Amino acid sequence: xxxxxxRRRNVTAAAASGAPATRRRPAAxxxxxxxxRARVSIATVSRAVNGIATVNPELARRVxxxxxxxxxxxxxQARALVSGRSRMLGLIVSExxxxxxxxxxxxxxxxxVAQGYEVLIGSTSYETLRTESLIRRMLQxxxxxxxxxTFGIEEDLIQKLVEREFPLVFVDAGPDLPNIxxxxxxxxxxxxxxxxxxxxxxxxxxxxxTGPLRLRSAVARRDAFRKSMAELGLVVPADHLVEGxxxxxxxxxxxxxxxxxxxxxxxxxxxxDVTAIGVLHALxxxxxxxxxxxxxxxxxxxHLAQFMLPPLTTVQMSCKDxxxxxxxxxxxxxxxxxxxxxxxxWSIPTRLVVRQSSTFxxxxxxxxxxxxRRGGAKNF
Amino acid sequence: xxxxxxRRRNVTAAAASGAPATRRRPAAxxxxxxxxRARVSIATVSRAVNGIATVNPELARRVxxxxxxxxxxxxxQARALVSGRSRMLGLIVSExxxxxxxxxxxxxxxxxVAQGYEVLIGSTSYETLRTESLIRRMLQxxxxxxxxxTFGIEEDLIQKLVEREFPLVFVDAGPDLPNIxxxxxxxxxxxxxxxxxxxxxxxxxxxxxTGPLRLRSAVARRDAFRKSMAELGLVVPADHLVEGxxxxxxxxxxxxxxxxxxxxxxxxxxxxDVTAIGVLHALxxxxxxxxxxxxxxxxxxxHLAQFMLPPLTTVQMSCKDxxxxxxxxxxxxxxxxxxxxxxxxWSIPTRLVVRQSSTFxxxxxxxxxxxxRRGGAKNF
DNA sequence: TTGGGGCTAGCAAACGCTTTCCAGATTTTT
DNA sequence: AAAAATCTGGAAAGCGTTTGCTAGCCCCAA
Numbered sequence: 001x002x003x004x005x006x007r008r009r010n011v012t013a014a015a016a017s018g019a020p021a022t023r024r025r026p027a028a029x030x031x032x033x034x035x036x037r038a039r040v041s042i043a044t045v046s047r048a049v050n051g052i053a054t055v056n057p058e059l060a061r062r063v064x065x066x067x068x069x070x071x072x073x074x075x076x077q078a079r080a081l082v083s084g085r086s087r088m089l090g091l092i093v094s095e096x097x098x099x100x101x102x103x104x105x106x107x108x109x110x111x112x113v114a115q116g117y118e119v120l121i122g123s124t125s126y127e128t129l130r131t132e133s134l135i136r137r138m139l140q141x142x143x144x145x146x147x148x149x150t151f152g153i154e155e156d157l158i159q160k161l162v163e164r165e166f167p168l169v170f171v172d173a174g175p176d177l178p179n180i181x182x183x184x185x186x187x188x189x190x191x192x193x194x195x196x197x198x199x200x201x202x203x204x205x206x207x208x209x210t211g212p213l214r215l216r217s218a219v220a221r222r223d224a225f226r227k228s229m230a231e232l233g234l235v236v237p238a239d240h241l242v243e244g245x246x247x248x249x250x251x252x253x254x255x256x257x258x259x260x261x262x263x264x265x266x267x268x269x270x271x272x273d274v275t276a277i278g279v280l281h282a283l284x285x286x287x288x289x290x291x292x293x294x295x296x297x298x299x300x301x302x303h304l305a306q307f308m309l310p311p312l313t314t315v316q317m318s319c320k321d322x323x324x325x326x327x328x329x330x331x332x333x334x335x336x337x338x339x340x341x342x343x344x345x346w347s348i349p350t351r352l353v354v355r356q357s358s359t360f361x362x363x364x365x366x367x368x369x370x371x372x373r374r375g376g377a378k379n380f
Numbered sequence: 381x382x383x384x385x386x387r388r389r390n391v392t393a394a395a396a397s398g399a400p401a402t403r404r405r406p407a408a409x410x411x412x413x414x415x416x417r418a419r420v421s422i423a424t425v426s427r428a429v430n431g432i433a434t435v436n437p438e439l440a441r442r443v444x445x446x447x448x449x450x451x452x453x454x455x456x457q458a459r460a461l462v463s464g465r466s467r468m469l470g471l472i473v474s475e476x477x478x479x480x481x482x483x484x485x486x487x488x489x490x491x492x493v494a495q496g497y498e499v500l501i502g503s504t505s506y507e508t509l510r511t512e513s514l515i516r517r518m519l520q521x522x523x524x525x526x527x528x529x530t531f532g533i534e535e536d537l538i539q540k541l542v543e544r545e546f547p548l549v550f551v552d553a554g555p556d557l558p559n560i561x562x563x564x565x566x567x568x569x570x571x572x573x574x575x576x577x578x579x580x581x582x583x584x585x586x587x588x589x590t591g592p593l594r595l596r597s598a599v600a601r602r603d604a605f606r607k608s609m610a611e612l613g614l615v616v617p618a619d620h621l622v623e624g625x626x627x628x629x630x631x632x633x634x635x636x637x638x639x640x641x642x643x644x645x646x647x648x649x650x651x652x653d654v655t656a657i658g659v660l661h662a663l664x665x666x667x668x669x670x671x672x673x674x675x676x677x678x679x680x681x682x683h684l685a686q687f688m689l690p691p692l693t694t695v696q697m698s699c700k701d702x703x704x705x706x707x708x709x710x711x712x713x714x715x716x717x718x719x720x721x722x723x724x725x726w727s728i729p730t731r732l733v734v735r736q737s738s739t740f741x742x743x744x745x746x747x748x749x750x751x752x753r754r755g756g757a758k759n760f
Numbered sequence: 761t762t763g764g765g766g767c768t769a770g771c772a773a774a775c776g777c778t779t780t781c782c783a784g785a786t787t788t789t790t
Numbered sequence: 791a792a793a794a795a796t797c798t799g800g801a802a803a804g805c806g807t808t809t810g811c812t813a814g815c816c817c818c819a820a
Contacts, residue, residue, distance in 0.1 A: 028522075028544070030776055041800045046778060054798065076520045077457045077466065078776035081805045086457065097683065102482045106503060118517060121501055123486065137498060140456045142408075164408070248687045281687045303477060307628045307661045309689045410806060421770045426808060434768060458806035461775045 029070045038066035049074060076118075080142060088118045089330055090138040090146035092131075094215075096123040098246065098274055099302045100319065104149060107323030115331060117144070124150055126212070135161060145169070145330040149322070150215070167333025169326050172217050176344075181329040183322065183346050185217070187224040190315035190350025191269070194297050195228035197313070197352055198267045201360050203295065207240040207265035209254040209275050218246070221271045221299065240265060244275045251278020259286065266294060266361035273298035273305050273314055280308060280357070295358035311355035321348050409450045418446035429454060456498075460522060468498045469710055470518040470526035472511075474595075476503040478626065478654055479682045480699065484529060487703030495711065497524070504530055506592070515541060525549070525710040529702070531597035547713025549706050552597050556724075561709040563702065563726050565597070567604040570695035570730025571649075574677050575608035577693070577732055578647045583675065583741050587620040587645035589634040589655050598626070601651045601679065620645060624655045631658020639666065646674060646741035653678035653685050653694055660688060660737070675738035691735035701728050 031049075035042040040059055047055045048063040055063075066072075080086040089112050093101045101123070109119045120143055122134040138146055145167035161168055168180045198206055208225045211218030222241065229236050242257050244250035251270065255278065258265060270276040276298030283290055290296055290310060298305060298314035305312040325346040332338045411429075415422040420439055427435045428443040435443075446452075460466040469492050473481045481503070489499045500523055502514040518526055518541075525547035541548055548560045578586055588605045591598030602621065609616050622637050624630035631650065635658065638645060650656040656678030663670055670676055670690060678685060678694035685692040705726040712718045 028519075028776095031778095032776080042777080043779080043801080044799060047799090050778080056798070059799085073516065073520050075461075075522060075776055077460045077522055078805085079778075080457045081455075081461055081776080081807090082778045084805080096482045096486050097479075099477075099479055099482075099684075102476045102479075105501075106476050109501075109503075113513070113517070118500065118521060120498065121485075121489075123489075133493070136453060137493070139408075140453050141498060142455060142457055248684075277684075277687055280689060281691075284689045304479075304628075304657075304684075307657055309660060309664045311661075408806095412806080422807085423770055423772095423809080424768090427769090430808080436768070439769080455806050458775090459808080461777090461806080462808050464775075 028075070029072050030075065031072070033070050034063065034066045034072045037070055038062040085144050085334075086142040087116060088120055088141060088143045089327075090120050090122065090143040091326075092134060092138075092146060092148045092150055093121070093123050094126060094150040095246075096121070098272075099304055100272065100274070100300045101149075103303060104319040104323055107320050108147070108326060111323055111327040115327065117327075139164060144334045147326040147330055148174075149326065167330055169329045169333070171322075172220055179333050181333060181344055181346065183325050183329065183348055185220075185317060185322075185348045186350055187217075187220050188227065190299070190317065190352060191221065191224040192228040192231070193352035194269055194299075194313075194315050195225065195232065195234075197354060198269070198295060198297065198358060199232050199234065201295070201358065202364050203267040203361050204234060205240070205263060205265040205361075206234070206236075206267045206269060207242065207258050207261075208236070209242050209244040209251060209258075209268060209270045209279065211244060211246040211271040211275070213243055215246075218271055225269060244271060244278075246272050246275060248274055248278035248281065251275035252282040253278075255279045255282035264294070267297070267358065268294060269297045269299070271299055273300045273302045273312060276312055276314065276357075277304070277308060280312075291357050291359040293362050295361070297358055301353055305353075306355060308357070310357050313355045313358040314353055315350050316353050317348065317350045408455070409452050410455065411452070413450050414443065414446045414452045417450055418442040465524050465714075466522040467496060468500055468521060468523045469707075470500050470502065470523040471706075472502050472504060472514060472518075472526060472528045472530055474504050474506060474530040475626075476501070478652075479684055480652065480654070480680045481529075483683060484699040484703055487700050488527070488706060491703055491707040495707065497707075519544060524714045527706040527710055528554075529706065531591075531595050547710055549709045549713070551702075552600060559713050561713055561724055561726065563705050563709065563728055565600075565697060565702075565728045566730055567597075567600050568607065570679070570697065570732060571601065571604040572608040572611070573732035574649055574679075574693075574695050575605065575612065577734060578649070578675060578677065578738060579612050579614065581675070581738065581740050582744050583647040584614060585620070585643060585645040585741075586614070586616075586647045586649060587622065587638050587641075588616070589622050589624040589631060589638075589648060589650045589659065591624060591626040591651040591655070593623055595626075598651055605649060624651060624658075626652050626655060628654055628658035628661065631655035632662040633658075635659045635662035644674070647677070647738065648674060649677045649679070651679055653680040653682045653692060656692055656694065656737075657684070657688060660692075671737050671739040673742050675741070677738055681733055685733075686735060688737070690737050693735045693738040694733055695730050696733045697728065697730045 031042050031045050035045045038045065040063060044055060044059055045063050048060045076087070091105065091108055093105065095101065096105070105121060112119050120138060120141060122137065124131045124134060146161060147169040149171055162175065162177060165179060168174065169183060170180065171183045172185060174180050174182045195206065206229065208222060210222045213219055226236055239261055242254040244254045251274065254275070255268065258268060268279055270279060276296050279296050280290055283294060288294055296312065298312045299317070301314045301316035305314050325348060328340065329346050332340045332343060411422045411425050415425045418425065420443060424435060424439060425443050428440045456467070471485065471488055473485065475481065476485070485501060492499050500518060500521060502517065504511045504514060526541060527549040529551055531551050542555065542557060542560070545559060548554065549563060550560065551563045552565060554560050554562045575586065586609065588602060590602045593599055606616055619641060622634040624634045631654065634655070635648070638648065648659055650659060656676050659676050660670055663674060668674055676692065678692045679697070681694045681696035685694050705728060708720065709726050712720045712723060
């Protein structure tokens with residue numbers, strides 16, 4: 001009877017079935033409403049929306065005006081269904097409460113959204129079960145690609161994703177397969193700068209608190225440290241390498257272990273900044289001064305690092321760079337006509353940022369080291 | 381020729397059109413593959429999957445086995461299309477790099493996933509433009525409900541969402557409309573505890589660094605402070621209320637302002653922990669001791685607070701409670717048969733956590749205050 | 761043996777959109 | 791002016807599900 005022919009918009013259904021368990025919102029305005037209003041077919045609306053050139057400019061104008069008037073928003077689900085592409089990207093991180101990741105997430109999201117993608121975030125919390133369900137969720141939601149930024153990952157996770165021929169991005173290392181891309185972080189450079197910085201100040205007993213050694217990147221950082229020390233002819237006794245957990249708690253525990261040594265190392269490098277914050281805290285508890293008694297160097301350069309007491313000397317791994325590379329690599333995998341579609345590796349630089357948590361080892365140049373920050377006068 | 385009758389699975393299409401701009405992944409295994417394998421109709425598979433009782437147990441077994449064998453995962457998009465519900469929740473925060481929010485996000489996500497929902501996260505970064513596009517994205521993705529945890533929100537944003545009759549959850553305050561629920565945070569209690577704690581220690585000159593006063597919650601916190609002070613008969617001079625930004629940078633700037641005062645307040649309360657961290661940093665720079673020279677109290681009790689130097693006395697607002705309330709309130713709005721469907725307000729308690737950044741004001745009981753943490757002996 | 765009443769499985773429509781195909785309209789060519 | 795070529799818009803199929811309806815089956819009573 002009305003213009004709208006075949007459509008029923010489940011009016012009858014809703015009326016018939018008494019009190020459905022889950023209420024259905026009033027149907028949103030669809031492409032048909034626009035077509036009606038603009039007095040064209042839905043095909044024309046679709047073409048206008050998607051900017052296809054063959055549509056008459058006058059009609060296109062009418063369509064756009066109608067869209068404006070009825071407040072039409074294309075239904076992404078329906079689009080995804082027919083196009084086979086959801087325009088969603090998965091981003092898997094290990095622990096969203098580690099301050100490094102929110103920064104990464106934010107950058108990643110900004111870039112993805114700018115390219116018209118949505119981001120589905122998942123954090124594994126290092127649990128296999130969660131990871132499992134994470135993958136399933138991503139697959140069900142039909143994401144176009146997944147960036148696995150857990151800095152080291154369980155192999156079976158990779159397997160599942162690889163099977164589906166998803167575009168994938170890993171950090172540090174991943175299997176060599178056609179639609180897998182890898183972000184190679186140049187740990188060596190930044191860590192070498194850190195070690196050389198400490199050595200130049202006069203440190204010889206430098207300890208390193210690693211991340212959880214299941215993580216590839218944690219191993220990579222430790223190895224970079226060893227190598228850098230070896231280059232300078234410095235030995236690293238086994239007890240100067242302590243395994244941490246990339247958390248503040250881990251940093252505290254590790255530092256407590258290091259305090260038992262005799263002599264206590266004069267400098268400690270950490271596999272990430274959060275660990276370093278834990279170390280600062282442990283030293284505070286035992287009333288050691290940083291950097292006068294012990295120098296501390298972090299890794300990541302999270303925003304917080306510069307606000308620590310004292311501001312943390314750390315190796316910067318730009319999460320801007322990392323996020324940018326991840327998004328671009330994913331797009332390269334998804335969009336066949338992407339300029340860098342063939343590129344398989346993307347490299348991420350690191351560099352030292354010197355702040356105030358590192359100085360000469362205790363005992364050397366005592367006058368200088370001791371007075372560094374106690375010079376100011378209180379003004380009340 | 382084959383069993384698969386009507387289906388073409390765009391093999392021909394892919395072959396015909398030369399190099400499509402965006403490659404389409406091989407179609408995932410669908411309900412039809414399962415149906416074929418189990419030698420039943422797709423309707424039966426659907427019913428088996430959804431646990432509808434009328435299906436023959438023998439057939440159901442065959443279906444589940446087939447699902448296992450072919451590795452079938454239902455396509456969420458298609459489901460959403462027909463059911464009208466996407467099983468996605470929107471979560472809007474103001475600034476994901478503020479450490480409070482990742483904790484909130486994590487809790488929220490855990491709970492949502494446990495209930496079978498996916499979470500779409502957006503952070504506004506306090507920009508209207510971003511917020512605008514955020515809303516559009518959420519609408520397009522057809523989320524079932526949105527939790528706006530920005531702690532104070534631009535009115536026009538509300539408007540857009542309200543129009544669509546989305547289930548919505550706000551913090552602190554929101555319009556009184558049928559499908560809008562509000563999480564009422566009891567700022568008064570926690571802040572009163574904080575003020576009384578400081579007053580009991582002997583502080584009379586207590587300053588407060590607010591959040592950005594556009595945010596309703598920032599105003600609420602400030603007012604709670606004023607009220608608590610008034611209750612004790614303490615005056616709050618205008619220059620003891622400084623507007624911050626809920627960031628570390630803001631805390632630094634605000635503290636610098638407070639240091640100009642004569643006399644400098646003996647205690648500073650902050651509208652959130654991040655601001656307090658900035659304050660600690662500012663005081664460190666000017667070589668003031670916390671808490672000997674000045675006591676600092678935060679708000680939120682982020683995980684980091686206990687690892688500050690010194691560990692931060694702060695008002696705890698449990699993000700576990702907050703997330704739990706948000707998810708439950710959303711579900712109450714979405715699922716008509718939810719036990720608390722009618723409930724419109726959910727209250728969130730706050731309470732003081734005393735750590736070591738607060739003590740007696742300088743000048744009183746000097747012996748005690750001064751030696752608090754310098755007692756330990758260095759063990760090397 | 762046959763009719764009726766439960767059940768259950770399968771068919772087909774619908775969700776909102778994109779895309780292909782084709783017919784009608786318009787323009788160009790001879 | 792007629793025929794060919796080009797363009798444009800509409801109709802329809804299909805994406806992977808769910809679900810109302812119907813047909814088939816079995817069983818039991820008449």
